[in-house]
Amino acid sequence: MTQLLITGGAGFIGSHTAVVLLEAGHNLVVLDNFDNSSPEALRRVMELVGSEAAGRLRWIEGDIRSRADLQRAFAAAPAPIEAVVHFAGLKAVGESVAEPLRYWDVNLSGSRCLVAVMAEHGCHTLVFSSSCTIYGFPEQIPINEMAPVAPINPYGHTKAAVEQLLADVVASEAPELARWRIARLRYFNPVGAHPSGRIGEDPLGTPNNLFPFVSQVAVGRHERLTVYGRDWPTVDGTGVRDYIHVMDLAEGHKAALDVLLAEGPQLLSLNLGSGQGHSVLEVVRAFEAASGRSVPYEQLDRRPGDAAITVADPSLAAERLGWRTRRGLEEICRDGWAWQSANPDGYDSPGSQSSG
Ligand code: NAD
Ligand code: UFG
Numbered sequence: 001m002t003q004l005l006i007t008g009g010a011g012f013i014g015s016h017t018a019v020v021l022l023e024a025g026h027n028l029v030v031l032d033n034f035d036n037s038s039p040e041a042l043r044r045v046m047e048l049v050g051s052e053a054a055g056r057l058r059w060i061e062g063d064i065r066s067r068a069d070l071q072r073a074f075a076a077a078p079a080p081i082e083a084v085v086h087f088a089g090l091k092a093v094g095e096s097v098a099e100p101l102r103y104w105d106v107n108l109s110g111s112r113c114l115v116a117v118m119a120e121h122g123c124h125t126l127v128f129s130s131s132c133t134i135y136g137f138p139e140q141i142p143i144n145e146m147a148p149v150a151p152i153n154p155y156g157h158t159k160a161a162v163e164q165l166l167a168d169v170v171a172s173e174a175p176e177l178a179r180w181r182i183a184r185l186r187y188f189n190p191v192g193a194h195p196s197g198r199i200g201e202d203p204l205g206t207p208n209n210l211f212p213f214v215s216q217v218a219v220g221r222h223e224r225l226t227v228y229g230r231d232w233p234t235v236d237g238t239g240v241r242d243y244i245h246v247m248d249l250a251e252g253h254k255a256a257l258d259v260l261l262a263e264g265p266q267l268l269s270l271n272l273g274s275g276q277g278h279s280v281l282e283v284v285r286a287f288e289a290a291s292g293r294s295v296p297y298e299q300l301d302r303r304p305g306d307a308a309i310t311v312a313d314p315s316l317a318a319e320r321l322g323w324r325t326r327r328g329l330e331e332i333c334r335d336g337w338a339w340q341s342a343n344p345d346g347y348d349s350p351g352s353q354s355s356g
Helices: 012-023 039-049 067-076 093-098 100-120 154-171 210-218 246-262 280-291 315-321 329-342
Strands: 003-007 027-032 057-061 083-086 125-131 181-187 189-191 225-228 243-245 266-272 297-300
Touching (some): 003 012, 012 039, 012 083, 012 246, 027 067, 039 057, 067 100, 083 100, 083 246, 125 154, 125 246, 154 181, 154 266, 181 246, 189 246, 210 280, 210 329, 243 329, 246 266, 246 315, 266 315, 280 329
Parallel strands (some): 027 057, 083 125, 181 266, 189 243
């Protein structure tokens, strides 16, 4: 049993990872300011894992940019925090173009503040949520970790900057005195939901990303999907992505933590993806099959800033973590639909509040 701090643990990926880590027997303190999430997600995590494991979860409402809030989170743990899984951050590409200062503040300054407070507490183990967005327009598919880091928007710049900050921290230590154990996990496209349908992705406003939009069309919140592009050099002219089930991603975090805690100081940089690409129209068809609903769409021109294909080479993660994805597109759509159909308006759906 390890005492962990999970920043952003109420969010989409954080809540699913919290389930996996509680089920693995760990103690968690979640620090979240609920800027893009709801405490209801954490109540449902507790309900899913059962009362014994639920007793090992605490949460603090606070901001990673605040030293005082971070100190409160460290003080809330019943035992010294041994490792941090750092999800807290802002993630919308378009918003990052409009509000770059906010993105640099939360994503970079927040991470810097977290690392400084960790060091004060003698906690040197960190798993960081990075993104395949740092590769920009990839030159080679599948993308491996040696590909150039060349982000093309402010969100991507902040992720690349935090990756650099972490590399600099590791490099600052003399090898014989090294303490930091850091994993920079570069996610491809996380989608789907817990198979119970109790927790899932709950984007504020109109979703920008494909999956939540498709599932909101299926449930009747939007009339039709706009498919961006019909002339990409792909199987059917639409963009191809590497969609990863959020439960596979959650298990990838557990695997990374296990490796960091078992091995010595190091800096890991790993792609977390399936290695499989699916086009937009393949996703639409798979979602229709899983939901039994039709997903009408219209095809427009390409979306600015999109790449034709992004697919991970996940072999390094398999080698270093002994981890690979286990769930395919069918399961992604089935579990995504279980969540969307039971919670048409996300955590605000009528009658959706937990009783506990
Ligand atoms: P999310 O928005 O659902 O979760 C982020 C959580 O962080 C939310 O609960 C939010 O309230 C919290 N948060 C935001 N700012 C905070 C702050 N200043 N202090 C404390 N908490 C704060 O997003 P997610 O999809 O779960 O993503 C988690 C992480 O993974 C993010 O860092 C994101 O950039 C990264 N990532 C996500 C994707 C994706 O497509 N979902 C892809 C690659 C990387
Ligand atoms: N798409 C549509 N219609 C939509 C939304 C998306 O056709 O309404 C298409 C896009 O053009 C693209 C594919 O669906 O071909 C996937 O788009 P998403 O917006 O779901 O995901 P992206 O791959 O564009 O990128 C997102 C974030 C990146 C991040 C990446 C992986 O914007 O920053 O997920 O996590 F790196």
